[in-house]
Amino acid sequence: MHKLLLRQLKRSALSDLLEAHPRFLESVSDAYTQHEDEIRFIEHSLFVVSNELNEQNALLSRQVHELSQANAQISRSEAELTAILDATGEAIISFDCNGELSLLNRQGKNFISQLQADMIFEEQLLLICKNPTELEETFEAIRKDPFINVNGLIEFKRRRYYEFYSSPKVVDGQLQGRVWSFKDVSSQKITDDIIRFQALHDSLTGLPNRNCLNQLLEKQLRFHNFHLMKLAVLFIDLSGLKKINDTQGFEVGDAILIDSVHRIMLRLRDKDIIARFGGDDLIAILRDIPSNDWVMSVCKNIERDISQPIEFSNHLYFISCHIGVSIYPEDGEAVGDLVRRADLAKYHGFNHDVAIQFFSFSIAEEEMRRQTVESQLRKAIENLELTLYLQPKVDLKSGAIKGSEGLIRWVKPDGSIIPPGVFIPIAENTGMIRDIGRLVVHEACKILANWERLGITETTISVNLSIADFNDGALVGDIIGELERFNVSPSRLILEVTESLFMANKDLVRNAMLQLESQGIKFALDDFGTGYSSLSYLQELPFSYLKIDRSFLIGVLQDAKKSAIAQTIIDIGKNLNLALVAEGIEDAETLEFVRGKTDNCALVQGFYFYRPMPHADLTELLLKHIS
Ligand code: C2E
Ligand code: CA
Ligand code: CA
Numbered sequence: 294m295h296k297l298l299l300r301q302l303k304r305s306a307l308s309d310l311l312e313a314h315p316r317f318l319e320s321v322s323d324a325y326t327q328h329e330d331e332i333r334f335i336e337h338s339l340f341v342v343s344n345e346l347n348e349q350n351a352l353l354s355r356q357v358h359e360l361s362q363a364n365a366q367i368s369r370s371e372a373e374l375t376a377i378l379d380a381t382g383e384a385i386i387s388f389d390c391n392g393e394l395s396l397l398n399r400q401g402k403n404f405i406s407q408l409q410a411d412m413i414f415e416e417q418l419l420l421i422c423k424n425p426t427e428l429e430e431t432f433e434a435i436r437k438d439p440f441i442n443v444n445g446l447i448e449f450k451r452r453r454y455y456e457f458y459s460s461p462k463v464v465d466g467q468l469q470g471r472v473w474s475f476k477d478v479s480s481q482k483i484t485d486d487i488i489r490f491q492a493l494h495d496s497l498t499g500l501p502n503r504n505c506l507n508q509l510l511e512k513q514l515r516f517h518n519f520h521l522m523k524l525a526v527l528f529i530d531l532s533g534l535k536k537i538n539d540t541q542g543f544e545v546g547d548a549i550l551i552d553s554v555h556r557i558m559l560r561l562r563d564k565d566i567i568a569r570f571g572g573d574d575l576i577a578i579l580r581d582i583p584s585n586d587w588v589m590s591v592c593k594n595i596e597r598d599i600s601q602p603i604e605f606s607n608h609l610y611f612i613s614c615h616i617g618v619s620i621y622p623e624d625g626e627a628v629g630d631l632v633r634r635a636d637l638a639k640y641h642g643f644n645h646d647v648a649i650q651f652f653s654f655s656i657a658e659e660e661m662r663r664q665t666v667e668s669q670l671r672k673a674i675e676n677l678e679l680t681l682y683l684q685p686k687v688d689l690k691s692g693a694i695k696g697s698e699g700l701i702r703w704v705k706p707d708g709s710i711i712p713p714g715v716f717i718p719i720a721e722n723t724g725m726i727r728d729i730g731r732l733v734v735h736e737a738c739k740i741l742a743n744w745e746r747l748g749i750t751e752t753t754i755s756v757n758l759s760i761a762d763f764n765d766g767a768l769v770g771d772i773i774g775e776l777e778r779f780n781v782s783p784s785r786l787i788l789e790v791t792e793s794l795f796m797a798n799k800d801l802v803r804n805a806m807l808q809l810e811s812q813g814i815k816f817a818l819d820d821f822g823t824g825y826s827s828l829s830y831l832q833e834l835p836f837s838y839l840k841i842d843r844s845f846l847i848g849v850l851q852d853a854k855k856s857a858i859a860q861t862i863i864d865i866g867k868n869l870n871l872a873l874v875a876e877g878i879e880d881a882e883t884l885e886f887v888r889g890k891t892d893n894c895a896l897v898q899g900f901y902f903y904r905p906m907p908h909a910d911l912t913e914l915l916l917k918h919i920s
Contacts (some may be wrong), residue, residue, distance in 0.1 A: 294311070294318065294319070294322045295321075295322040295323075295325035295326055295329075295373050296343065297325055298318065298321060298322050302318075304869065310382040314405065317893070321814060322448040332451075332699070342611075369622050375398070375456070375488065378398035378399075378401075379398050379399045379400070380767070381398070381400075381474070381477070382445075382477075383400060383472070383474045383475060383476045383477075384397045384398065384400040384401040384403065384404035384405075384473075384474065384475040384476075384477075385397070385400070385401050385472065385474045385760050386401040386404065386405065386414075386456075386469045386473045386474075386475075386516060387470060387471075387472045387473075388414065388471055388472075388473075388795070389469065390468060392413060392414065394564045395470060395786055396472075400475075401543060404455075404475055405419070407449070408421070408505065412607050414473075418447065419432075421449055421450065422447045422448060422449055422663075423448040423659065424446075424448050424451065425446065427445060427446075429448060429762050430856045431445055431459075431637070434736055434746070435471070436562070437458070439461055439468055439750040440461050440463065440468065440472070441461070441612075442454070442458070442459065442460045442461075443457075443458070443459050444457060444458045444459070445457055446482075447475070449905065451475070451480050452482075452483060454477070454478050454482040454483075455476060455477055455478065455479075456475070456476045456478045456660070457471070457473060457474065457475050458474045459472065459473045459474070460472055462854040466726040475633075478628070478630070480556050489491055490899065491917075492504070493505035495569040495697070497547055497550065497551070497569075498550065498551055498554050498555065498569050500566065500567055500568050500569045500575075500904065501566070501567075501568040501644070502569060502716070503568070503569075503570050503571060503847070505614065506566075506568035506570065506578075506632075507628055509566055509578070510526070510566075510578060510628045510631070513566070513578060513632075514621060514626070514627075514628065515581060516899075517580070517581070517621060518622070518626075519624075520581075522582075522719050523578075523582050523620060523622070523623075524578060524579065524580055524581070524582060524583045524620070524621040524630060525579040525582050525585075525588045525607045525615075525618055525620050525621070526576065526577075526619045526621070526631045526634075526635045527571070527577040527579065527591075527592060527595075527618055527621070527635065528574065528576055528577055528597065528612050528616065528618075528619075528622075528632070528635035528636045528639045528694075529574070529575040529576065529577060529616050529639075530573065530574055530614060530615045530617075530639050530643070531553055531574075531575070531599065531612055531613075531614050531616075532573075532612060532613050532614060532615065532617075533610075533611060533613055534546055534549060534550060534573040534612055535573065535614035536613070537549055537610055541608075541610075544611070545605055545606070545608075548605050549603050549605060549610055549612060550573065552603050552605075553575075553599055553614075554567065554575065556595070556598040556599060556601075557575065557577060557595050557599070559598070560594045560595050560598060560873055561577060561579070561591075561752070562579075562580075562592055563919065564580050564581070565577060565579050566580070567579060567581055570632075576632065576635070577595075579591060580859045582620070584594050585620060585651065588618060588620070588651075589618075589649065589651075589715070592616045592618060592649045593649065594613055595614070595616065596613075596648050598614060598650060599612060599613060600612075600613050600614075605730070610853040613644045613648070614648070615642050615647075615648055615649075615650075616639060616642070616648065616649045616650070617632040617634075617635045617636055617637065617638030617639025617640065617642060617650050617651075617652065618635055618638055618649070618650070618651045618652060619631045619632075619635040619638060619651075619652040620651070624789070624861075634652040634657070635652060637652065637656065637657060638651060638652035638653075638656060641656045641659065641660055643722070644663070644718060644719075644722055648785070661845055663719055664717065666716055666719055667719050667723055667847070668717060669724075670703070670716050670720060670725060671725065672729050673703055674729070674732070675707075677704060678703055678704055678706070679701055679702070679703055679704075679729065679732055680701070680702055680704055680736070680907070681699045681700070681701060681702075681732075681733055681736040681737065681756075681908060682699070682700045682702045682905035682907060682908070683697040683698065683699055683700070683739070683754065683906060683907075683908050683911045684697060684698045684700055684898055684903060684904065684905040684906070685697050685898070685902060685903045685904065685911060685914070686698060686755075686874060686896045686897070686898045687897050687898070687902050688896060689887070689888055689891065689893050689895050689896065689897055690893050690894065691892065693918070694914070694915060694918060695751070695752065695753070695896055696752055696753040696754070696755060696756070696787065696896065697752060697753070697754050697911060698755045698756075698757075698876075698898060698905075699733055699737050699754050699755065699756045700713065700757070700819055700905045701713050701717070701729060701732075701733060701757075702905070703715075703716055715812070717729070717759070721759050721760075721761055722834040724761065724779060726759045726761045726762065727761060727762060727765050729760075730758055730759065730768070731771055732785075733756045733757070733770050734756060734775050735775050735782065737754040737756050737786060738775040738776055738781050738786070738909050738910075739779060739803065740754060740911070740912075741754055741779065741781045742780060742781050743912070744781035744915070745780075745781065747916060748813040748919060749912070749915045749916065749919065751788070752785075752915060753785050753787050754782075754785065754786060754787070754838060755786075755787035755789045755790065755817055756786070756787075757789045757790075757819065758788050758789065758790050760790075760791075760793050760794050760796070760797050762872065763790075763794060763797055763798060763801065763802050763805055764798075764829065765799070769808045769809055770772040770818050772786075772788075772809060772811075772814070774862070775811055776812075782813070783809075783812045783813035783814045784815070785811045786814050786815075786816075787814070787816070787817055787818075787837075787838065788809065788814060788815070788816050788817070789817045789818075789819040789840065790816060790817075790818065790819060791818075791819045791820045791823075791824060791826055792818065792820065792821065792824035792827070793825075794824070795827050795830045799830075802834070803833065803834060806834055806835050807835060809836040811870070814832070815837040815838065816835060816836045816837055816838070817836065817837065817838035817840055818831065818836045818839050818840060818871075819840045819842070820839065820840065820842040821839055821840060821841065821842065821862055821865075822841075822842060822845060822858055822861075822862050823842050823844060828865070832869065835871060836869075836871055837871065838871060838872045838873070838874050838896075839862065839865065839866040839869070839871040839872070839873055839874070840873075840874040840875075840876055840878065840889075841859055841862050841873065841874070841875045842876065842877070843862065843877020844877070845859045845862065845877075846859060846875055846876070846877040846878065846883055846886075846887070847877045847879060847883070849883055849886055850883065850886060851883050856886075859886075859887075859890065860890060863890050863891055872895075872896070873891055873894070873895040873896070874895065874896045874897075874898060875887045875891070875895050875896070875897050875898065875899075876897075876898040876899060877898075877899050878897045878898065878899030878901045878902065879899055879900050879901050880894065880901055881901065883899070883901070884897060884899075884901060912919060
């Protein structure tokens with residue numbers, strides 16, 4: 294029986310009912326037990342549910358916590374990403390597959406603000422950049438393969454330059470869009486451009502320098518080759534600039550160089566090129582030339598313009614130029630060949646006193662020969678292979694040998710003799726002439742001293758000096774030194790100079806001549822009438838003798854012009870009170886011509902009397918005359 298039922302029956306004093314209605318109470322007891330079991334079950338169930346709920350709750354709150362942590366992390370990462378993207382200094386712009394903007398950093402916003410919002414990004418870029426072709430190629434490449442990375446340089450107006458990179462956005466092999474980054478490299482590009490310009494241009498004139506010229510010419514040669522066109526390379530050497538630099542300073546020299554460049558430019562067409570090769574050497578490239586004659590006329594114009602006096606700070610300056618020309622393709626097909634050959638032509642012109650010289654292969658050969666002579670001559674001077682021959686000068690009236698002219702000979706070890714006409718011009722252009730000048734004066738003084746000892750006291754020796762000798766400040770001292778060294782009277786030395794001397798610095802020449810003259814040395818003007826004859830110079834400079842050049846006397850009887858020139862020179866000599874020397878007397882008729890024109894009053898020199906001979910031979914001859 295259920296305990297609670299028993300207690301209730303007892304408390305109600307109904308315990309008798311147990312016996313009276315046992316079965317009834319039995320079933321009530323069962324109902325009590327069943328009810329109790331049900332309550333217990335429900336209680337238990339409730340307990341279980343509440344436990345589960347608690348667990349779920351804990352899980353949920355954990356998840357909420359985690360989520361909020363993740364959220365915070367995401368916001369931090371986002372902030373960090375934005376900061377990083379902003380800090381790159383580059384404009385970063387990300388698009389989805391539809392071309393819609395998906396991400397922008399701060400610079401990206403600025404960059405985009407240059408574009409029009411209502412247009413497709415790519416089209417906008419093409420519209421405002423200055424190099425759309427290159428960019429179009431990049432876009433085309435992306436269209437062909439959307440997965441490629443690309444990069445390049447884009448130039449906007451007003452010298453804005455951006456370096457760009459672009460990569461695809463790919464997730465699990467799926468294309469999600471594309472990211473572009475643009476870096477503003479304008480200032481770096483401008484600096485680079487300046488550095489590149491400076492590396493390729495001459496700072497004084499702003500012209501392309503030698504490096505740049507090579508590149509430009511290379512390009513032009515390819516172009517001319519493709520279009521079957523001709524091109525001319527002009528090697529322009531400005532003469533006289535060095536002297537101006539030396540005497541007036543670089544400021545004046547620089548100004549004159551710049552002025553000269555401008556003059557040349559005025560004679561060139563827009564499509565032609567001018568560059569500074571170095572120093573006072575300029576190179577002009579004439580493109581697509583119609584003919585060589587046309588090139589010649591351009592050169593003549595340049596040459597004429599350069600020779601015009603240049604005014605600077607109230608002074609007039611004179612310079613000149615030599616131009617060597619090579620033509621593509623006939624004179625060469627490579628940059629180096631064309632420049633070298635134009636230079637060689639210029640050099641050849643310089644040596645032959647020709648202002649404008651076109652290259653030819655025969656010139657090249659001649660220059661090669663000249664270079665061989667040059668190197669051999671250097672050795673010959675060292676090895677004492679140069680010796681002075683003497684050619685007597687005869688007094689017309691008495692027939693006596695009054696003087697002699699020293700003429701240099703190069704006697705090679707094998708006995709062959711090279712005449713001065715071959716090597717003197719080379720020596721003059723290389724500075725070796727000074728060594729020859731010293732040698733000749735030395736030899737002449739030595740011979741005169743020997744003659745003195747032998748009692749030959751009346752005969753003079755004339756030596757030939759070049760303009761280069763006068764440009765050397767040591768000349769006067771050298772000559773006086775040699776005379777003193779050999780104890781020779783200065784009156785026995787005559788110096789023969791040519792009119793080319795008149796082209797040198799007049800004051801320098803005059804001073805040197807006056808100093809030497811004051812010592813008793815006399816001067817003869819040689820080759821008068823063959824060069825830049827100037828009567829005023831003839832008067833101003835202390836000449837004692839005037840030589841009629843052999844070119845006017847050889848064949849004078851058959852040539853009325855020569856005869857007239859000879860007559861004029863003789864008249865000038867007489868009027869200026871100069872003693873006349875006629876050289877190149879090869880026959881009796883010429884001798885009689887000179888005799889007639891000079892009233893028998895001249896010195897004569899020529900093969901008719903004597904050829905130039907070793908000094909020992911002349912010594913012997915003179916000794917015979919004395920005895
Ligand atoms: P130049 O001073 O006019 O010398 C006279 C030249 O005429 C010499 O030639 C001489 O040999 C030549 N000659 C003399 N008589 C006759 C003649 O009857 N017929 C012909 N056809 N020629 C005659 P060379 O010795 O060959 O000298 C040539 C030039 O070389 C000289 O011309 C002179 O300008 C230069 N030269 C010679 N020796 C020297 C030197 O020591 N120093 C310098 N700077 N130049 C020199
Ligand atoms: Ca002479
Ligand atoms: Ca002469």
